[in-house]
Amino acid sequence: MNATNLHLFVLVVPLLSALAINLLGRRSRQWIAPMVLGSLAFSVFGSIIIMARVIEHGNLSYTVGNWRPPYGIELVVDPLSALMMVLISVVALLASFSSLKSVEQELPGREHFFFTLYMILIAGLFGLVLTGDAFNLYVLLEITSITTYGLIAMGRGRAALSSFNYIIMGSIGACFYLLGIGYIYILTGTLNMADIARILPTLNAPVATATAIAFALVGLWVKMAFFPLHSWLPNAYSQAPTGAGTMVAPLMTKVTVYLMVRVILSMYTPALVFTHEWIAQGVVWAAAFAIICGSVLALGQKDLRRMLTYIIVAEVGYMVGGIFLANANGLTGSILHIVNDALMTLCLFLVVAAIIYRQGSVSLVSLQGIFRRMPITMAAFTLGAFAMIGVPPTCGFFSKWYLILGGIDGGHWEFVIALVVSSLINAVLFFRIIELGYFGSLQDGDHHGPPSTERHEAPWWMLSPLVLTAVLLIVVGLSTGPLINNVIRLMIPVGF
Amino acid sequence: MRDIHEHTAGEDLIIKTSVRLMVPFIQVFGLYVIVHGHYSPGGGFQGGVILGASFILLALAFGMKTSQEYMTVSVNAVFNNLGPAIFIGVGVLCALFGGLFLDYSALDKLIPLGPVEWRSFGIFLIEVGVGVAVMSIMVLLYWNLSSGGAMDEGL
Amino acid sequence: MEMIVDEIVAKYNYWIYVVLMMIGFYAMIGKRNLMKKLIGMNIFQTSIILFFVSTGVKKGGGIPIVDKYQALAGNVDAASIVNPLPHVLMLTAIVVGVSVTGVALAVLQRIYREYGTLEEDEILEKLQR
Numbered sequence: 001m002n003a004t005n006l007h008l009f010v011l012v013v014p015l016l017s018a019l020a021i022n023l024l025g026r027r028s029r030q031w032i033a034p035m036v037l038g039s040l041a042f043s044v045f046g047s048i049i050i051m052a053r054v055i056e057h058g059n060l061s062y063t064v065g066n067w068r069p070p071y072g073i074e075l076v077v078d079p080l081s082a083l084m085m086v087l088i089s090v091v092a093l094l095a096s097f098s099s100l101k102s103v104e105q106e107l108p109g110r111e112h113f114f115f116t117l118y119m120i121l122i123a124g125l126f127g128l129v130l131t132g133d134a135f136n137l138y139v140l141l142e143i144t145s146i147t148t149y150g151l152i153a154m155g156r157g158r159a160a161l162s163s164f165n166y167i168i169m170g171s172i173g174a175c176f177y178l179l180g181i182g183y184i185y186i187l188t189g190t191l192n193m194a195d196i197a198r199i200l201p202t203l204n205a206p207v208a209t210a211t212a213i214a215f216a217l218v219g220l221w222v223k224m225a226f227f228p229l230h231s232w233l234p235n236a237y238s239q240a241p242t243g244a245g246t247m248v249a250p251l252m253t254k255v256t257v258y259l260m261v262r263v264i265l266s267m268y269t270p271a272l273v274f275t276h277e278w279i280a281q282g283v284v285w286a287a288a289f290a291i292i293c294g295s296v297l298a299l300g301q302k303d304l305r306r307m308l309t310y311i312i313v314a315e316v317g318y319m320v321g322g323i324f325l326a327n328a329n330g331l332t333g334s335i336l337h338i339v340n341d342a343l344m345t346l347c348l349f350l351v352v353a354a355i356i357y358r359q360g361s362v363s364l365v366s367l368q369g370i371f372r373r374m375p376i377t378m379a380a381f382t383l384g385a386f387a388m389i390g391v392p393p394t395c396g397f398f399s400k401w402y403l404i405l406g407g408i409d410g411g412h413w414e415f416v417i418a419l420v421v422s423s424l425i426n427a428v429l430f431f432r433i434i435e436l437g438y439f440g441s442l443q444d445g446d447h448h449g450p451p452s453t454e455r456h457e458a459p460w461w462m463l464s465p466l467v468l469t470a471v472l473l474i475v476v477g478l479s480t481g482p483l484i485n486n487v488i489r490l491m492i493p494v495g496f
Numbered sequence: 497m498r499d500i501h502e503h504t505a506g507e508d509l510i511i512k513t514s515v516r517l518m519v520p521f522i523q524v525f526g527l528y529v530i531v532h533g534h535y536s537p538g539g540g541f542q543g544g545v546i547l548g549a550s551f552i553l554l555a556l557a558f559g560m561k562t563s564q565e566y567m568t569v570s571v572n573a574v575f576n577n578l579g580p581a582i583f584i585g586v587g588v589l590c591a592l593f594g595g596l597f598l599d600y601s602a603l604d605k606l607i608p609l610g611p612v613e614w615r616s617f618g619i620f621l622i623e624v625g626v627g628v629a630v631m632s633i634m635v636l637l638y639w640n641l642s643s644g645g646a647m648d649e650g651l
Numbered sequence: 652m653e654m655i656v657d658e659i660v661a662k663y664n665y666w667i668y669v670v671l672m673m674i675g676f677y678a679m680i681g682k683r684n685l686m687k688k689l690i691g692m693n694i695f696q697t698s699i700i701l702f703f704v705s706t707g708v709k710k711g712g713g714i715p716i717v718d719k720y721q722a723l724a725g726n727v728d729a730a731s732i733v734n735p736l737p738h739v740l741m742l743t744a745i746v747v748g749v750s751v752t753g754v755a756l757a758v759l760q761r762i763y764r765e766y767g768t769l770e771e772d773e774i775l776e777k778l779q780r
Contacts, residue, residue: 139747
């Protein structure tokens with residue numbers, strides 16, 4: 001076995017373990033945890049090795065089946081894909097520790113179904129960041145979406161209804177993307193991304209090209225919940241089982257933002273997408289609206305998980321606006337924000353999972369005085385909150401800094417104002433919860449007797465990934481410099 | 497449910513007899529479509545759907561319990577996973593033998609038939625995997641949806 | 652008037668797929684019953700599949716099934732056979748559509764078991780109570 005196939009093995013091992021979990025998990029539950037953790041640990045090591053190799057040697061590319069590139073399905077690993085692979089594997093591994101415990105509590109007896117879908121979702125996410133072929137992207141996008149529909153529908157209460165709503169909207173998005181690819185195929189006759197980027201500028205079909213770009217981008221916007229196409233997200237992510245939400249919420253929308261970056265940079269070259277100034281202007285205004293509306297809607301929520309989902313909508317606005325600013329600082333800030341936002345959302349959702357495991361609900365009323373019972377969880381929550389607000393040296397500060405610089409460079413003051421206002425609203429949101437948690441009077445959960453003040457943390461399975469993620473927030477923040485210089489700067493196209 | 501069956505006893509006999517005659521031919525045709533996929537119209541998905549349809553026809557005519565005698569729920573679960581495992585297994589085998597993923601000519605080192613012939617034969621192996629997977633999943637979809645998850649009574 | 656009729660006849664595959672897509676879109680958004688929304692989604696996906704397949708057609712083209720040895724000898728005129736690549740891509744898209752429909756039907760069964768109805772307004776009523 002030589003190491004040229006390593007990136008494919010990183011994808012295949014979770015997929016094979018999904019099949020194994022489906023078969024063996026029926027017999028006895030104790031096979032599930034080692035297989036999930038083992039395959040994800042292999043993926044983490046594999047993706048770190050690939051990242052090191054890509055930084056040293058440059059892009060890796062090969063075609064499945066050894067057919068020549070325009071004819072075969074090509075897999076490309078460039079610095080951005082390698083970064084995303086490391087991100088996905090690390091986030092998935094940390095989230096699985098917590099999900100194993102949550103699923104045990106919430107879905108007894110159905111864990112093998114849950115983890116089969118979970119591992120196929122992770123394999124699909126790896127495929128999405130590796131592929132270099134436009135139609136393969138559609139297939140993998142649908143694989144990840146279908147498993148997400150199934151995972152969300154496993155929850156209680158309104159989960160089935162939210163999942164159905166997500167199915168309808170998600171299918172519209174995927175079909176629009178497919179339509180965009182159809183137009184591209186009619187125009188260029190090829191489906192390989194590098195080939196399309198070569199041929200498309202030489203054609204003289206402005207209307208058809210614009211239609212293709214518009215359909216593909218709108219399809220991806222529906223999938224990443226860009227305001228106003230976001231209505232499926234709050235219900236779907238807050239009604240999902242806790243174990244599913246911990247992994248899906250940090251990853252799905254961010255990988256779709258990565259797909260948009262990939263489509264704009266490698267398939268439709270930036271020169272084509274940003275030809276008309278007024279389109280980019282319009283999208284930046286829409287992103288500014290998304291940021292403000294997401295943050296304001298989050299203010300009105302009474303449940304911590306729903307509040308976090310509206311914050312996700314605002315964060316998607318940051319990233320889309322950053323890309324459409326069309327300058328180097330904006331793009332750097334956007335890509336950095338993909339990494340940082342995934343880690344911040346992971347930290348906050350792990351806190352939610354720990355609190356639900358012990359208490360059963362995360363409504364703001366029930367969070368009063370929780371510091372006395374779960375101090376470590378609240379400390380990690382405070383770190384995650386500081387990262388969301390943008391306090392140095394956590395990672396959130398650096399990506400917002402680059403986005404603001406990009407907004408000033410491009411003269412888009414509405415974007416800068418929206419960023420600053422959203423940081424202030426985030427500060428209000430999170431300090432409200434921190435005040436309730438640290439200084440509120442303890443809520444009595446069972447209504448008999450005085451509330452207990454002894455420490456009653458979540459089990460160490462759920463606590464250790466939480467602490468690790470909180471530490472990672474600071475470590476990634478401090479190493480922003482090397483990250484930008486070695487990885488992100490290589491992705492910025494010439495002329496930005 | 498019992499009085500519905502008593503009312504339509506006559507029509508039931510016609511359906512049962514014709515299904516009993518047709519299902520073997522449908523299955524042979526399904527296998528033919530799978531095997532000829534890389535040479536003429538057909539392939540894994542199409543043949544798999546035809547094979548699955550034969551089991552569903554059995555379930556429609558004779559009742560779900562009877563069709564579960566021919567393919568038990570546990571065998572179905574094994575096939576569900578065996579299909580994708582064959583597909584991915586062939587790909588990984590090619591990668592382990594020094595080629596790229598799904599590069600069938602690398603399998604020449606395992607059984608010497610000639611690299612060009614292996615490229616044609618490798619597609620057949622993949623199609624078998626896809627056919628098995630699609631057949632078992634179609635049947636499982638029908639069983640689950642028509643009985644509401646309980647796998648006992650259906651249409 | 653003639654120009655419009657000419658336009659429609661020349662590009663009739665585009666017009667057909669647009670009409671089908673709008674029917675599916677209207678069903679997804681305008682209908683109240685959840686099952687009808689699902690069928691609208693199916694029509695929407697089918698229209699895109701039809702569009703893709705229709706882009707491979709060539710004037711006077713035949714079925715893309717060629718004898719193996721004739722193809723290896725190089726005696727195949729690409730202009731006389733219909734483009735088979737969109738057909739293969741749409742096979743995959745059909746499989747994706749079937750999977751989404753399967754999942755959606757299972758989710759609808761759960762909704763029915765929980766609320767006893769598949770009409771959207773009745774479900775909303777039950778939720779608010």
